[in-house]
Amino acid sequence: MFEDFNMELYRTEARWQEGEYTVTRTSVWTAPGCHNGCGVLLYSKNGKLEKIEGDPNAPFNRGRLCLRCINMIEQVYSNDRLKWPLKRVGEKGDNKWQRITWDEAYDIIEAKYNEIKDNHGVESIATLVGTGRNSMWQPAVITRAIFGSPNLCFGFLSGDSCYQPRMTANLIKLGDCVISDCSQTHPLREKNSEWKKPEVIVVWGNNPLVSNGDGFMGHWIVDMMRLGTKLIVVDPALTWLAAKADIWLRGRPGTDAALALGFLNVIINEDLYDHDFVENWTYGFEDLVERVKEYPPEKVADITWIPKDQIVEAARMYAKAKPAAIQWGLAIDMQMAAMEASGAITDLMALTGNIDVPGGNIIQRYAYNRSKKYGSAIEYIPEEMLLKRIGTYESPIHESGYTPFIPPDKLLECLETGRPYPVQMLWLQGTNPIANMAGEAPRVYAAMKKVPFCVVVDLFMTPSAVAFADLVLPAAMSVERDSFRAWWTPLRSIARGAEQYEQSKSDEEIVLDLGKRIRPDRFDKYKDVNEYLTQLLKEDGGVDYDFDTLVERVNDFWDWDYTYQKHEKGLLRSDGQPGFVTPTGLYEFTSPLFDVWGFDMLPKHIEPVEGPYTTPELMREFPLILTTGNRLWGCFHSEHRQLPTMREIHPDPMMDINPQTAKELGINEGDWVWLENRRGRCKQKARFNIGLDPKVVRGEHGWWFPEKEGAEPTLYGVFDSNINNLTTMGVHGPTHYGAPYKSTVCKVYKVTPENDRVSPTEIVTRMGGFSYAKR
Amino acid sequence: MCSNDKGGFVPPDANKLVARCPACKAFNSPKNIKCKKCGADMPKKS
Incomplete structure (x- = not known):
C-alpha cells in the first residue's frame, strides 16, 4: 500500500546529471537540527543547492520530508549564517567581533590549550554538546583524543534527562x-x-x-x-x-x-x-x-x-x-x-x-556497531585522568560507565564553586545552552560567565556565543559535508551535495585540522576526511568497504538489526x-x-518535587502545574528562529492553557502572559487548549529572538520568553537521572505595561537575576 | 560483537560491576570483602 507509486521512475544510483542539475542521492541529518536521517535528492547547480526532494527509494522515509528539509535552501543561504571565524574584540556580551582566518583561530586555540595544559591540567577543559545530532562524536573526539580532557557534558541538561534515562534503563534491564x-x-x-x-x-x-x-x-x-x-x-x-x-x-x-x-x-x-x-x-x-x-x-x-x-x-x-x-x-x-x-x-x-x-x-545496536556518539575516543583517556571527571564519582551510574557524560548538575556546581578545580575553558559545539537545554537558565548564565575562555562552533550567532565566546567558528550544514549515520539502522551516507557556505567547515574537518595540530601522532595518518571516515567505518570489525563505497550504496541495512529474538539465538x-x-x-x-x-531494585513512583502533594503551601502562590518542552513543527529546539518561513508558522512563543482556567484569570486567547514561579518568570502568548487539564499549563522552550539586538543587556531577548527561567538545576532523581522539566509549578497572569518595565533578559544580564530584582 | 571499550552504547562488563557471593549467591559490589547478606568471604578479584 505504501509503494503504490512506480519506484522504477526514481533512480537508485548515488549521483547523476539531470539537465543543468547535479543530483546527489544521500541522507541528511544535521546541521540544522533533527534526530532523523531521511533520504533526500539534492539538486545543485554550480555547487549551489537549488532544490531538495525526498527520496522515494529510501526505505527510511519513502520520499517524505518535513518542513525542516523542505525549507533547506532558506537555511543554507540565510545571510545570518556565520561566514568565517570570529574573534571577540569587545567585552563578553558586547557582540563585537573581528574576522580572522581559520589558521589564526587554530593558533589561538592551540596556544590556549598549551597554556592550560601547562598551568592547570587539561582536565580543566570541559565540552558542552547538544541533543542527539551529527555533532556528537566530533566534540567527543576533540575533547578526549585531542585535548585529552575527560570532561564531556550534555550541558546543561539537568539530570541528563534526554533519552539517557530510557536508554540506561534498557541497558541495565536487558543489556541493549x-x-x-x-x-x-x-x-x-x-x-x-x-x-x-x-x-x-x-x-x-x-x-x-x-x-x-x-x-x-x-x-x-x-x-x-x-x-x-x-x-x-x-x-x-x-x-x-x-x-x-x-x-x-x-x-x-x-x-x-x-x-x-x-x-x-x-x-x-x-x-x-x-x-x-x-x-x-x-x-x-x-x-x-x-x-x-x-x-x-x-x-x-x-x-x-x-x-x-x-x-x-x-x-x-x-x-x-x-x-x-x-x-x-x-x-x-x-x-x-x-x-x-x-x-x-x-x-x-x-x-x-x-x-x-x-x-x-x-x-x-548502531548499524554495524559503527557510531559511538558521545562515547567516542574514551579509550584515549588513561585511568588516572578518568578519575578526575567532574562529579562522576558521586553517581554510580556515571562511574560505572553507563553514560559517557559527566553529570551536568555537577558541572554547574563546579563552575559556581571552583571545586574540584576551576574550569578554564569551555568548548561548545552545536549547543546553545542558555536558550535551550539548561534548566534554571539564569543561574547557568551566571556560572558560565566565570569561565575565562570559551569557543563556540555553530551555524549562526547565538545568545550563548555572544555571552560567553572568545572565538566563534562557522560550521557547515549537512548538505555541505561528508559524513555518515549509523543510529540505528541503516548505515547511511551523508554525502556533500553543495559547496560549503563561505568559509564554514564541517565538524569532521575541524576535528582533523585540530587533531593534526595538537595530536599529530593520532591524526597525521589521515590524509583527509574521506580517509578518516573510512577508518571509522572499518575499525574494530566494522564494514569491509570504504567511505566512497558507502556513498555509492547510499543505505546499507545490517541484518543483525532486523533479526528477531536475538536472545534465543x-x-x-x-x-x-x-x-x-x-x-x-x-x-x-x-x-x-x-x-x-544502593538504589531501590524495583520501580516506584516518586512525587514531583513541587506539586499539590509535595508542596501544598507553595501551590497557594503557584497553583498551576507547568509542563514544558512540547515540540514545534518548524523549529528544532532553539534552532530555526532566524528563518522567515519558520517564523511565519511560529511567530511567537506560545503557552497552552485550558479556556476555563484562562477565563478565571481574565486572560483572552492571544494575550501576552507571565508564567512565574519562585525561580523567575517569562512571557509567552496564551493559546487555548481545551485538551489540557484546567490545573495544567504548558510552555514552549527554546525561544530567543535573532531579530533583536545581540549585545547585552538585550542578548537577543534570550531570557524574555525563556521557560527555563522557571525550571531547575541540581534537582534530580536518586539515580542522578531525570529532572522535572515537565512537572513543576507556576502562576499565570497578564502582561501589562506596569509589570513589564524591565525585560527578564535585562534582569538577568544587568541586575544579577530574578532574586536580586525581587529583593 | 559490540564492545563498550571504545564508547559504544552497550553496557559495561557486568563482571566489573557486580560479584556473586559463592555461599549465598547474593549480588555484591566487587569492592566488598565480605558478603553483605551472609558475611561469607568474597573471592578476591584478579
Whole structure:
C-alpha cells in the first residue's frame, strides 16, 4: 500500500546529471537540527543547492520530508549564517567581533590549550554538546583524543534527562536498547515476511508526528494506523494522535512511573502476562509481583489523575494485543522518576513478551556497531585522568560507565564553586545552552560567565556565543559535508551535495585540522576526511568497504538489526550463549546492579518535587502545574528562529492553557502572559487548549529572538520568553537521572505595561537575576 | 560483537560491576570483602 507509486521512475544510483542539475542521492541529518536521517535528492547547480526532494527509494522515509528539509535552501543561504571565524574584540556580551582566518583561530586555540595544559591540567577543559545530532562524536573526539580532557557534558541538561534515562534503563534491564518496530529496520519494510504489524502501539510521553525523536519517524505510526494498528496515547495534551487513539490517558505530568506500575498490577493480577518469557528469560519476577501490589488501579488513579477504569482498560488492551509496541519519548526522562518510569515501562515490554519480537519492541545496536556518539575516543583517556571527571564519582551510574557524560548538575556546581578545580575553558559545539537545554537558565548564565575562555562552533550567532565566546567558528550544514549515520539502522551516507557556505567547515574537518595540530601522532595518518571516515567505518570489525563505497550504496541495512529474538539465538552476549547482556544473563525485573549501588531494585513512583502533594503551601502562590518542552513543527529546539518561513508558522512563543482556567484569570486567547514561579518568570502568548487539564499549563522552550539586538543587556531577548527561567538545576532523581522539566509549578497572569518595565533578559544580564530584582 | 571499550552504547562488563557471593549467591559490589547478606568471604578479584 505504501509503494503504490512506480519506484522504477526514481533512480537508485548515488549521483547523476539531470539537465543543468547535479543530483546527489544521500541522507541528511544535521546541521540544522533533527534526530532523523531521511533520504533526500539534492539538486545543485554550480555547487549551489537549488532544490531538495525526498527520496522515494529510501526505505527510511519513502520520499517524505518535513518542513525542516523542505525549507533547506532558506537555511543554507540565510545571510545570518556565520561566514568565517570570529574573534571577540569587545567585552563578553558586547557582540563585537573581528574576522580572522581559520589558521589564526587554530593558533589561538592551540596556544590556549598549551597554556592550560601547562598551568592547570587539561582536565580543566570541559565540552558542552547538544541533543542527539551529527555533532556528537566530533566534540567527543576533540575533547578526549585531542585535548585529552575527560570532561564531556550534555550541558546543561539537568539530570541528563534526554533519552539517557530510557536508554540506561534498557541497558541495565536487558543489556541493549529497544525501539518500537514499525518495520523500519528492514529494507523491504512491511513486505519483510517475518515482520508483523503491531496490533497496538502505546504512544507514551511524546508527540512523534512533530518531534520525530530519537531516530523514530513519527509518520511510521500513521503507516501502522493505516494497516489497522490501534493506539493508546499517554499525554497531558490532546495531540492529533491522542484524538485518533482508542484510549487517551491524560495524566498528571511526572507520574508515568505510577501509571506503568498500575499497568503492571493489572496485567499480573489478571494473568495477562507472557508466562513463557517470564519463566524462561527473566529474573526477579516474584519481587515485581510484590511491588505492584503497592500500586492498585485505585491508588494509581489518585496519583495520576487518570480514571481507574481507563487505566484498567488500557492495561488490558496493551497486554492482550499480540504483538504490541511502546513508542516512548522525552517526557519519560524529564521527571524525578525518570529511571523508575523507564524501568517500569521496559518491564511492561518484557512482561507481555514483546521484547525483540516482530511488531514489538526490537533490540537495536548502531548499524554495524559503527557510531559511538558521545562515547567516542574514551579509550584515549588513561585511568588516572578518568578519575578526575567532574562529579562522576558521586553517581554510580556515571562511574560505572553507563553514560559517557559527566553529570551536568555537577558541572554547574563546579563552575559556581571552583571545586574540584576551576574550569578554564569551555568548548561548545552545536549547543546553545542558555536558550535551550539548561534548566534554571539564569543561574547557568551566571556560572558560565566565570569561565575565562570559551569557543563556540555553530551555524549562526547565538545568545550563548555572544555571552560567553572568545572565538566563534562557522560550521557547515549537512548538505555541505561528508559524513555518515549509523543510529540505528541503516548505515547511511551523508554525502556533500553543495559547496560549503563561505568559509564554514564541517565538524569532521575541524576535528582533523585540530587533531593534526595538537595530536599529530593520532591524526597525521589521515590524509583527509574521506580517509578518516573510512577508518571509522572499518575499525574494530566494522564494514569491509570504504567511505566512497558507502556513498555509492547510499543505505546499507545490517541484518543483525532486523533479526528477531536475538536472545534465543545467542546474538547478544559476547560468549555466544543465549540470554541477555546482564549480570544474570536474563531480563532483570529486579536489578542486582541497583542493589549494589544502593538504589531501590524495583520501580516506584516518586512525587514531583513541587506539586499539590509535595508542596501544598507553595501551590497557594503557584497553583498551576507547568509542563514544558512540547515540540514545534518548524523549529528544532532553539534552532530555526532566524528563518522567515519558520517564523511565519511560529511567530511567537506560545503557552497552552485550558479556556476555563484562562477565563478565571481574565486572560483572552492571544494575550501576552507571565508564567512565574519562585525561580523567575517569562512571557509567552496564551493559546487555548481545551485538551489540557484546567490545573495544567504548558510552555514552549527554546525561544530567543535573532531579530533583536545581540549585545547585552538585550542578548537577543534570550531570557524574555525563556521557560527555563522557571525550571531547575541540581534537582534530580536518586539515580542522578531525570529532572522535572515537565512537572513543576507556576502562576499565570497578564502582561501589562506596569509589570513589564524591565525585560527578564535585562534582569538577568544587568541586575544579577530574578532574586536580586525581587529583593 | 559490540564492545563498550571504545564508547559504544552497550553496557559495561557486568563482571566489573557486580560479584556473586559463592555461599549465598547474593549480588555484591566487587569492592566488598565480605558478603553483605551472609558475611561469607568474597573471592578476591584478579
